[in-house]
Amino acid sequence: MVLDGDVSALYSNGDFVVWNPKSRGSGGAMMVAASTSAPSTDKPPSLESTLDVVGKAAIGPDGRFRLEMPVDKPRRVYFYVLNAVSPEGFRMAPVKGNAFILEPGELALEMSKRGRFVVTGGTYNDAVYNSWRLSDEYREAEAEQARLYTPVEGETEEAKRERLDLAAEAQSRVLDLETEGRSHLARTHPDPVVRRLTIETTWLSGPWMLDALRGLAELTPDDSWVLERLASAEESAAKRAEERKRFALGANIRDFTAKTLDGDEVNLEDVRRNSQYVLLEFWASWCGPCRVEIPHMKEAYERFRGKGFEIVSFTIDNDRLDWEEASAEEELPWIDLGMGEDAEAPTVYNVTGVPKNYLVASNTGDIVAKDLRGHKLDEKLEELFEVGNTDPATP
Numbered sequence: 001m002v003l004d005g006d007v008s009a010l011y012s013n014g015d016f017v018v019w020n021p022k023s024r025g026s027g028g029a030m031m032v033a034a035s036t037s038a039p040s041t042d043k044p045p046s047l048e049s050t051l052d053v054v055g056k057a058a059i060g061p062d063g064r065f066r067l068e069m070p071v072d073k074p075r076r077v078y079f080y081v082l083n084a085v086s087p088e089g090f091r092m093a094p095v096k097g098n099a100f101i102l103e104p105g106e107l108a109l110e111m112s113k114r115g116r117f118v119v120t121g122g123t124y125n126d127a128v129y130n131s132w133r134l135s136d137e138y139r140e141a142e143a144e145q146a147r148l149y150t151p152v153e154g155e156t157e158e159a160k161r162e163r164l165d166l167a168a169e170a171q172s173r174v175l176d177l178e179t180e181g182r183s184h185l186a187r188t189h190p191d192p193v194v195r196r197l198t199i200e201t202t203w204l205s206g207p208w209m210l211d212a213l214r215g216l217a218e219l220t221p222d223d224s225w226v227l228e229r230l231a232s233a234e235e236s237a238a239k240r241a242e243e244r245k246r247f248a249l250g251a252n253i254r255d256f257t258a259k260t261l262d263g264d265e266v267n268l269e270d271v272r273r274n275s276q277y278v279l280l281e282f283w284a285s286w287c288g289p290c291r292v293e294i295p296h297m298k299e300a301y302e303r304f305r306g307k308g309f310e311i312v313s314f315t316i317d318n319d320r321l322d323w324e325e326a327s328a329e330e331e332l333p334w335i336d337l338g339m340g341e342d343a344e345a346p347t348v349y350n351v352t353g354v355p356k357n358y359l360v361a362s363n364t365g366d367i368v369a370k371d372l373r374g375h376k377l378d379e380k381l382e383e384l385f386e387v388g389n390t391d392p393a394t395p
Contacts, residue, residue, distance in 0.1 A: 001071040001102065005109040007081060007117075008063020014084025014092070015058055016065045018077050018102065019051040022318075047094070048082055050319060054102070059084070074103035074124040074193060076200045093329065099201055101125045114146070127194045128201060132181025141177055145170040161375045168374070179204050186212035192219045196226065203353070209233055236352060243350045253280070253358065253365045256345045258314060258337040261324060266337055268312060272362035276308030277384060279372070281357040282346060284316050285326035290355040293373060294330050300377050301334055307385045308362075310334065316341040316354060 005016060054077065057067040080094035098117065100109070101124040111117040118134070119125045132138055148167035155163070186198040187208060195216050199209070213230040220226055245251075257267045271278055281297070283290035301311055311334035317323040318340045327336050341351065349356070359369040359380060369380050 001067075001069055001104055001107065003057075003067040003107045003109060003119075005057075005059075005065045005067070005111075006063060007059060007065070007109075007111040009111055009113045010063075010115060011059050011081055011084050011092070011111075012061050012063050012087075013059055014081050015048075015056055016067060016079060017048060017051065017053055017082050018055040018067070018079045019053050020075075020077055022052070047080070047321065050321065051080075071102055071104050074101050074122075074197065076100075076197060077102045093325070101128055101197060101201075124194065124197055127189065127191070128185065128197045131185065132178065135177075135181075138174070138177045138181070141170065141174045145174050161379075164374050175204060179206060179208075183208040183212070187215055192216060195219070196223075199229070205352075207237075210237060239350050240352075247349070247358065247367060247370070249367055249370065251367050253360045253367060254348045256348050258343065258345055260336060261327060261338075266312070266335055271310055271312055271335065272360070272365065275310040275362045277310070277368070277381070278360045278362055279309070279311045279357055279377070280349075280360060281311060281313040282316060282349065282351045282354050283313055284354050285322040286317075287354045291326070291330065293355060294332070296374055297377070298333060300381060303378075304381050304385060307387075309381060309385075310362075312337060314343075314345045315339050316343075316346050316351060 007016070055067050055069045057065040059065045059081065076099055079098050079100070081092070082094055084092040086092050100119045101122055103122045103124050105122055107119055107121040107125065109117055109119045118130070120130065145167060148163055148170050152159070152163065182198055182202050182204065183206070186195050186202070189195050189198070195212065199212060199216070202209070210230075210233050213226065213233050217223075217226050217230050246254075253268070255267065255269045257265060259265055268278070268280070279297075285291075297311065301309065313332065313334060313336055315323045315326070315336075315338040317326070317338060320339060323339050337345070340346075345351075349358075355371075355373075357371060358367050359372060359377075360366065361368050368384070372380055
């Protein structure tokens with residue numbers, strides 16, 4: 001494979017590093033780096049040292065690189081740009097969640113100022129990603145989403161909330177188009193390799209996944225990965241049905257105990273004793289929507305903390321270094337717990353994706369709202385604490 005890359009919109013140095021996701025026994029794969037067994041008192045290892053690196057190329061001053069490596073078959077990989085320094089001399093954090101299909105042939109990668117990238121020239125990349133992502137409909141929806149999420153100078157709080165409501169609708173449209181594209185590929189493409197790669201790279205699962213896996217199992221009845229993934233999907237579907245009952249509005253919250261980065265043990269029931277409402281937030285360092293939401297959550301926390309509002313976040317990161325770095329970068333002011341998707345908290349709440357949150361009435365433990373984002377969190381807290389909005393234009 002030959003991959004010619006242009007990341008000049010963001011980088012003029014650093015290393016383009018391609019790595020394999022960490023496989024799990026269930027046949028799935030993790031999007032995060034392999035965890036390290038180094039004691040917490042030791043110097044943290046470099047991120048690159050925790051990865052299963054399969055290829056690496058230096059980025060030139062013009063923001064370009066060329067990666068050549070042998071590839072025996074198409075497979076899903078991830079990449080980071082590591083060791084990059086900004087023009088001001090600051091270390092640049094890697095943007096996470098960048099997946100593409102490693103395959104024989106000549107490929108090209110181009111990245112925008114927003115960190116969005118496209119790989120072209122690969123047969124499987126074109127099928128798995130570009131068949132829907134480069135469509136006019138998807139590009140128009142993305143552009144509309146970006147426009148609506150761009151702050152407007154001088155707008156009132158009311159206008160901001162209206163704009164963000166429209167932005168949320170635009171974001172849902174983008175996600176719907178991705179789901180439609182992936183679902184169609186995974187259920188109907190004549191090449192079973194395309195179907196499997198589509199399933200492997202999908203993070204927006206849904207009811208269609210079971211149909212896709214059942215169809216793929218018929219095409220490849222001897223593929224143990226498919227059979228294991230199908231069994232897991234059927235089990236997950238049953239759990240989600242149970243979750244809808246257990247975590248419906250009005251249902252009682254589930255207690256758990258977890259540790260902070262400093263090793264202090266925190267029990268959710270104890271947090272409830274010292275608050276009126278608790279927002280339980282599940283997140284991860286690599287989750288873009290989670291990280292984007294944090295600044296607004298800080299504003300809500302500052303505004304309502306004195307009235308009895310508390311936030312408890314739990315990361316499903318499996319790499320402590322990722323959790324440490326993200327927590328430091330975001331300067332989280334609330335109770336920051338972890339870690340791992342197989343820990344007690346995400347297991348109790350059957351967390352299969354992030355972001356996910358629950359707003360809980362502390363005195364009863366009842367769930368009063370779920371998945372509050374942006375001003376929806378403000379509006380709910382304003383209602384519960386019986387206060388008005390903070391629009392500076394409002395007398």
